[in-house]
Amino acid sequence: MIPLPVDLVLVFFVGVPLAITGLLALFYSLRSMHKPARERESIYECAHCGHVYAFARNRPMDRCPRCGELNEAVRM
Numbered sequence: 001m002i003p004l005p006v007d008l009v010l011v012f013f014v015g016v017p018l019a020i021t022g023l024l025a026l027f028y029s030l031r032s033m034h035k036p037a038r039e040r041e042s043i044y045e046c047a048h049c050g051h052v053y054a055f056a057r058n059r060p061m062d063r064c065p066r067c068g069e070l071n072e073a074v075r076m
């Protein structure tokens, strides 16, 4: 068996997992800054036919896909 210095063993078994955990924490915190698609959608309710629809575009008004009526966003 090869004799290993204690400080090298400590660096390897503590430092490497700690570095990996730190990188994963950084990755997930950066990823959570992007909102999921559902939160980016605007919801519209058609005043003409009552159809409820959602678009991922951030517009105050959009056309109803069913009848073409222009409607205001209920929730942005």
Ligand SMILES: [Zn+2]
Binding pocket: 046, 047, 048, 049, 050, 051, 064, 065, 066, 067, 068, 069
């Ligand atoms: Zn409509």
